[in-house]
Amino acid sequence: MGTTLVPSHVRHAIAAEPTLGGGNALEVALRVSPDIHAPYLYAELRIRDAHGVPRDWLSLADLAELVYAWSAWYADRGVGPRDRVGVYLRDSADDLVHYLALSRLGAIAVLVNGEMEAGIALTHLRQTAPVGLQTDAIGLERLGGAFEAEGDSFWVSSTDATVPSRDLPVPAPFRHAPGDPVLICHTSGTTGTPKPVIWAHAQMMVGIRAHLTGFRDHSQSLILSALPQSHGSAIGYALLAMLSGVPLALMSDRSGSAVAAAAGRYGATIVVGFAVTLAELALRETDAPGLDLVERWVSIGDASHRAHIARLVERGQHRVGAEPVPGSMFVDGFGSSELGWGGVLGLITIPGVVPPHRCLGVAQPFAEVAVLRPDGTPAEAGEVGLLGVKGPTVTPGYWNDSDKTYRSLLNGYWLSGDLVFRDRADRFYHVDRSLDAIHTAAGTVYSVLTEEILLAHLPELDDCVVVASEQDGEVRAVVLVHLRDGHGTEGMLDRANKILSGLDKPPLAELRSAEQESIPVGVTGKVLKRRLREAYAAAAVHRC
Numbered sequence: 395m396g397t398t399l400v401p402s403h404v405r406h407a408i409a410a411e412p413t414l415g416g417g418n419a420l421e422v423a424l425r426v427s428p429d430i431h432a433p434y435l436y437a438e439l440r441i442r443d444a445h446g447v448p449r450d451w452l453s454l455a456d457l458a459e460l461v462y463a464w465s466a467w468y469a470d471r472g473v474g475p476r477d478r479v480g481v482y483l484r485d486s487a488d489d490l491v492h493y494l495a496l497s498r499l500g501a502i503a504v505l506v507n508g509e510m511e512a513g514i515a516l517t518h519l520r521q522t523a524p525v526g527l528q529t530d531a532i533g534l535e536r537l538g539g540a541f542e543a544e545g546d547s548f549w550v551s552s553t554d555a556t557v558p559s560r561d562l563p564v565p566a567p568f569r570h571a572p573g574d575p576v577l578i579c580h581t582s583g584t585t586g587t588p589k590p591v592i593w594a595h596a597q598m599m600v601g602i603r604a605h606l607t608g609f610r611d612h613s614q615s616l617i618l619s620a621l622p623q624s625h626g627s628a629i630g631y632a633l634l635a636m637l638s639g640v641p642l643a644l645m646s647d648r649s650g651s652a653v654a655a656a657a658g659r660y661g662a663t664i665v666v667g668f669a670v671t672l673a674e675l676a677l678r679e680t681d682a683p684g685l686d687l688v689e690r691w692v693s694i695g696d697a698s699h700r701a702h703i704a705r706l707v708e709r710g711q712h713r714v715g716a717e718p719v720p721g722s723m724f725v726d727g728f729g730s731s732e733l734g735w736g737g738v739l740g741l742i743t744i745p746g747v748v749p750p751h752r753c754l755g756v757a758q759p760f761a762e763v764a765v766l767r768p769d770g771t772p773a774e775a776g777e778v779g780l781l782g783v784k785g786p787t788v789t790p791g792y793w794n795d796s797d798k799t800y801r802s803l804l805n806g807y808w809l810s811g812d813l814v815f816r817d818r819a820d821r822f823y824h825v826d827r828s829l830d831a832i833h834t835a836a837g838t839v840y841s842v843l844t845e846e847i848l849l850a851h852l853p854e855l856d857d858c859v860v861v862a863s864e865q866d867g868e869v870r871a872v873v874l875v876h877l878r879d880g881h882g883t884e885g886m887l888d889r890a891n892k893i894l895s896g897l898d899k900p901p902l903a904e905l906r907s908a909e910q911e912s913i914p915v916g917v918t919g920k921v922l923k924r925r926l927r928e929a930y931a932a933a934a935v936h937r938c
Contacts, residue, residue, distance in 0.1 A: 398432045399613060400639040408637065409603040415595035416577060416633065417497040417570035419602075420461060423454060423636035430454040434636060436643040436660060438652075439486040446557040454636060457491070459560075464495035466562035471549065473525060475500030475568055478578065478793075480519040480527040480548075481624070482506040482537075485646040488553060489623040490632050492528055497576045500568030504578040504590070505624040512536040518588050520545070522578055522793050530554045572596035578793050579626035579731050582695075590793040591731040593626055600760050600787045601736030602634050610690075611640050612713070616660055620645045620653045620667035627694045630735035631666055640664075650674030651682075658684020666692040669699075676702035677856050685709045689718075692725045694737065697754055697824050701849040707745045721745030728754045728824065730810050732802070734787025738763055739822050751846050754814070754822045761785040762807075765816050770805030773815070778825055778840075781814045782807025813840065832862040832871045837900035839871040844899065848873065851893045854881035860902070870903035883907050 400408075404426050408414055414422055424430055433451045435441070440448040444459040452460070473479060473496070481492045481503050493503040504522050506515050508530075516537065519527065529537065531554040541550075570576065574595045580588035617635050621628040623644055635642035643660045645653055648671045657665060665675075665688055672693055679685065688710035691703075703724045710722035723744050727737025741755025757763040764772055765779040773779035788808045791799035802809050813826045825831075825840035832839040841860035848858050857876045862869055873890065875883065887905040894901055 398427065398429050398434070398639040398641070399611065399615075400426050400428065400637065405606045405609075405638060409606045412572075414599055414603070415570055415572065416593060416598040416629075417500070417574065417595045418567065419599070419633040419637060420454075420458060420494050420498075421567060423633075424458055426637070427454050427639060430458075433641055435487060435490075435632075436641065437487040437646075438644065438656065439484070439646045441487045441491075442557065444558070444560055452487075457494075457636075460491055461494045461498065462564045463558040463560050463562075464491060465498045466560075466564045467556070467558035468495060468501065469499055469565045470562050471526065471551075473499055473501050476575075477501045478504050478522045478524040480504045480506060480522070480524045480529075482508060482510075482515055482519075482527060482529045482533045483553065483624070484508045484530055484532050485623050485648075487623065487644050488530075490629060490644075493577060493629055497570075498567050499565060500570065500574070502575050502578055505626075505629070506580060507622050507624045508533060509622075510583075510588070512538065512540045514583070514587060516540050516546070518580055518590060521795065522590050524548050526551065528553060570595040573790070575790070575793075577626060577629065579624075579629075581731050589795070589798060591626070592790045592793055593734070594790055597787060597790070598626070598630065598735055599633075600785075601734055601758070602630055602637070604758065604760060605634055605736060606637055609634070609638055609640075610713075611638065611663075614661070615663045616641045616643060617664045617666060618643045618645065618653065618657055618660060618662035620648045620665060620671045621694065622648070622668075626731055627666075627735060650678045654679040654682035654684045656684070657688060658682070658686075661687055663687055663689045664692060665690070666694060669693050669696045669702075672698055672706065673702045673857065676705040680705055680709060687711070688722050689713065690723045690725055692727065694727055695729065697726050697728050697741075697752065698724070699846050699849050700743075700749060700751070701846075703743050704748070707743055712744070726755065728822075732789045732808060733761075733783050733810060734785075734789065736787070738783050738785070738787065750823070751850065752824045752843050754824050756821055760787060763822065764807055765814055765822075766804055766807060766809075770807075775818045776815055778813055778815045780804065780828065781810045781812040781822075781824075783810065784808070830861075832860070832869060834869050834871055834900055834903075839900050839902070841871070844871070844873070844894065844902070847893060847897060847899065848875075848890055852886065852890065854878050854886075859908075863904070865903075871900070872904040872906065873902050874906050874908040876909065877907060 431453045434454045436451045443449050444463045496503040526549040575592050576595050577593040578590045619631050689712045691706050707722050707724050711718040712723045726741045728739040729737035738761035739754040762784040764782045766782045814822050816822050825843040830841045844860045845858050859874045863872045891901040
């Protein structure tokens with residue numbers, strides 16, 4: 395890949411720059427890059443450059459030319475500081491391009507996953523009161539009649555019909571203050587309508603600064619991003635890559651087979667994705683030759699199950715000093731859009747090391763993490779409570795929704811919606827989302843913790859989902875299992891409950907076989923347990 399790495403002393407210097415932030419990272423990268431014409435950005439879906447020519451890759455110089463052209467186009471449409479512009483595109487590098495173009499003007503990109511249902515996408519966008527919406531032919535077709543003629547007064551443009559003119563004057567870059575909003579990203583929507591999360595100029599750079607100074611890479615490093623490219627975490631990795639000089643390849647197809655093939659095609663040494671993609675790689679692609687060079691797997695958001703982690707770290711290689719040794723590393727970065735980029739808790743797994751069930755590791759240096767009781771007082775070690783976070787990475791709030799913002803705060807901590815506990819060594823453990831815990835007569839069944847235990851102890855399981863159902867007025871815990879080929883469910887419920895009893899956990903009432911495709915998931919791949927609960931509730935009403 396050449397010698398495009400930004401030297402360590404330069405990284406430390408730019409990480410210490412107080413003005414560096416999400417709104418000017420491209421300008422800083424252009425200044426410090428050893429070679430702005432070397433390949434920086436590879437894309438599975440080809441990128442149209444500033445001349446309208448489809449390209450497989452862009453250099454930093456190419457990217458800047460494209461960003462400046464779009465920035466001039468937006469300025470010509472009257473877009474300026476603080477204006478919100480919706481970006482609803484098929485998953486591609488275009489999300490990054492339009493984020494950079496808008497932030498250069500001091501405007502705020504409202505990035506929306508292109509797979510989101512049109513009606514939900516528009517409801518989300520309306521909350522931000524955008525001046526415009528940038529979409530594509532697929533987006534226009536999906537949106538169709540969902541627009542409201544009287545209420546939706548913003549302009550709509552399609553990238554498929556537009557090539558920005560390079561004859562328009564390029565405005566000078568906006569000078570961001572630390573608290574200026576630069577991005578509105580959305581939550582996964584697992585508990586309802588996605589919420590518009592604000593990321594500010596300085597806030598979104600805190601985690602990136604920390605990674606810049608401690609990033610383990612070398613001259614052959616390449617990051618493969620299998621994240622939704624509209625997600626804030628994907629934008630963060632793109633900024634980290636350009637500031638460190640590590641080439642970046644962007645996936646649009648995040649299936650395990652596509653990611654494995656791309657890892658081999660690009661020679662990826664770092665694969666970043668959500669737990670659902672990494673689980674599919676672990677379950678389906680462990681023999682894929684494309685994974686041989688992978689040194690690190692990075693999970694963003696929800697913690698991955700250790701049964702899946704164990705399979706992945708057997709593949710690839712990692713470095714001890716300058717020498718590669720068999721087996722890769724798995725980096726779990728637990729967090730959410732509200733908690734900022736890079737995760738607030740971290741755990742590294744290496745071959746031969748088996749972490750405890752649902753261990754999230756320790757707090758990052760920039761985060762103050764606590765386990766809180768409902769009244770805001772700190773929980774004791776071993777006591778399950780609410781995960782609360784303070785620190786410079788935490789969002790300023792939800793756009794245009796002070797009610798949800800203040801309801802998310804407790805004793806000065808931002809509540810993530812997760813149930814956790816800590817041990818006496820200040821390691822944190824995730825047991826469930828607060829809305830997914832199942833309160834049965836036999837005790838509280840923590841669905842995520844129970845899934846972890848079953849996957850670790852029942853080798854015939856590929857995956858499982860624990861969810862609440864109700865029968866004759868009684869709340870019950872049901873597990874839906876996806877089995878490996880050739881296995882059946884006979885006697886499995888008794889075995890599962892024996893395992894749970896031995897760990898002093900409440901039993902399950904029912905076990906059902908389910909195809910993976912039958913489990914509802916959101917646009918980021920998270921299981922929508924809310925919909926499963928609603929389906930069981932509807933079935934119970936129907937029986938009555």
